[in-house]
Amino acid sequence: MNTSFNYFIPTNIIFGAGRIKELATVALPGTKALIVISSGTSMTRFGYLDTVVKALKAQKVETVIFSKILANPIVDHVMEGAQMARENGCDFIVGLGGGSSIDSAKSIAVMVHNPGTYWDYIGGGTGKGKPVTEKVLPLIAIPTTAGTGTEADPWTVITNLETKEKIGFGVAGTFPVIAIVDPEMMLSVPAHLTAYQGMDAFFHAAEGYLANVHQPASDLFALDSVKLITKHLPTAVKDGSNMEARTALAWASTQSGMVESTSSCISQHSMEHALSAFDPSVTHGAGLIMLSVSYFSFMAKKVPERFPALAEAMGVDVSKLPESERPMAFISALKQLIKDINCDGLDLNDYKLDKSQAGALADNAMTAMGFLFTLDPYQMNKDEVVGIFESAFDA
Structure with a gap:
């Protein structure tokens, strides 16, 4: 047994069937959210996006939708999402969907206020390994799949298509502040x-x-x-x-x-x-x-x-x-x-x-x-x- 270790999981995990409704009452980290979803249709087709938007609206939170995320998310979309969040004055991010959407939401949260490009902060491969010095926007993770567990860790995995590198990254600020894990939202997965x-x-x-x-x-x-x-x-x-x-x-x-x-x-x-x-x-x-x-x-x-x-x-x-x-x-x-x-x-x-x-x-x-x-x-x-x-x- 390792007898010297750290234990740090700061996320408020709200777990259970039907608990997505508590998004309408739980204390939120801001008043305008960028909701990050995939480029597919499942979030709209099954009503998940509408459920989240309505719950946030009940708390008088405005929303902006970024819907370009790929199954293997890429740097270009991280930068584009961060620009959208800046231009619209978003003060927190919601990652809704599978691991790719939530991972992208984390990376977008880093890049809203930090300068340069996302790959500047990556520690492996061709990344420059620069420290994250500016604020990381708070994140709410709402998984609709059971796989990555990204709602309970700080890690995000993004692909650089130019260099053919797929690298994980994370800092304390990329832990979600809230994770709502509702298995009813996973019934549609094939x-x-x-x-x-x-x-x-x-x-x-x-x-x-x-x-x-x-x-x-x-x-x-x-x-x-x-x-x-x-x-x-x-x-x-x-x-x-x-x-x-x-x-x-x-x-x-x-x-x-x-x-x-x-x-x-x-x-x-x-x-x-x-x-x-x-x-x-x-x-x-x-x-x-x-x-x-x-x-x-x-x-x-x-x-x-x-x-x-x-x-x-x-x-x-x-x-x-x-x-x-x-x-x-x-x-x-x-x-x-x-x-x-x-x-x-x-x-x-x-x-x-x-x-x-x-x-x-x-x-x-x-x-x-x-x-x-x-x-x-x-x-x-x-x-x-x-x-x-x-x-x-x-x-």
């Missing part, structure tokens, strides 16, 4: 996205449990998230209207965000960011799934100590197994879960990616998001990273 998003939360938890900065609280959060997702994700994929499953997954996602706040993701996320930086059509959760068996099989062989507990959280009675087989029990359970959510047919070779790119992907992962490699329980070299990519292409 089955395949439910699967991808649920597995993103699963890997946040698993990686956070393995990270060399794990701590007592993150361990508890991580193992419970793994347990909840293993139990409820197959149900939600088969029956998206199942409120018990949706509620469990909503909490597991938020709780996995708390894992990211108290521990960290590790290099699996760096490697997936390389995949979706090279081909933005790779959905983040799908990319993680396609890497996962190769990645965790490698780690389980190198540092087996913490894998049995992950297997137990997935429902495996490891006490009945020889000690030498207990770490790989997690891999068997992971394969079964991927099959149970109908994702065993995913194949990296179906994207604009090729095994011959493994070296370039490894370079990108170890440069753009190299910091996460320092948090791995085993310190990989480039050849080992290349090997994991190649194995994932061969799977």
Whole structure:
């Protein structure tokens, strides 16, 4: 157990079915909001945007809508959203939708008052690593998916299309001040996205449990998230209207965000960011799934100590197994879960990616998001990273 750690999660989390209505009564951090949503139609089609606008109007809050966010959000839209907020005098931001919208809202909140371009503040890759010196606008996060947990952490992931870099960033000010997590707003997510998003939360938890900065609280959060997702994700994929499953997954996602706040993701996320930086059509959760068996099989062989507990959280009675087989029990359970959510047919070779790119992907992962490699329980070299990519292409 790590016995020296920080614990800081300042977000007021309002959790539960139907609790979006409390946006009309909770104390708000301003009087004019920029609402950040995706370029898709789901926020309007299912009435979520209208619900939020009406709730804010009940508190005499004016709203401006920024609706350009992509599934893999980009720097250009961060800068455009920040300009819109400045021009309209917005004093807080609302991120409504999936992780891409909320992440973009965080990054926009940084850039409303800070000078230069967003990439000036990014610490990895070609970023300049400048400190954030001016005010970050307060943020309200309203997730409509169960996956990223970004409502309970400070992290935001944005892609620089010019440099093909997808890099995480965060400061204390990018923690949402309020998160309203209402599983009723997640009922409309289609089955395949439910699967991808649920597995993103699963890997946040698993990686956070393995990270060399794990701590007592993150361990508890991580193992419970793994347990909840293993139990409820197959149900939600088969029956998206199942409120018990949706509620469990909503909490597991938020709780996995708390894992990211108290521990960290590790290099699996760096490697997936390389995949979706090279081909933005790779959905983040799908990319993680396609890497996962190769990645965790490698780690389980190198540092087996913490894998049995992950297997137990997935429902495996490891006490009945020889000690030498207990770490790989997690891999068997992971394969079964991927099959149970109908994702065993995913194949990296179906994207604009090729095994011959493994070296370039490894370079990108170890440069753009190299910091996460320092948090791995085993310190990989480039050849080992290349090997994991190649194995994932061969799977």
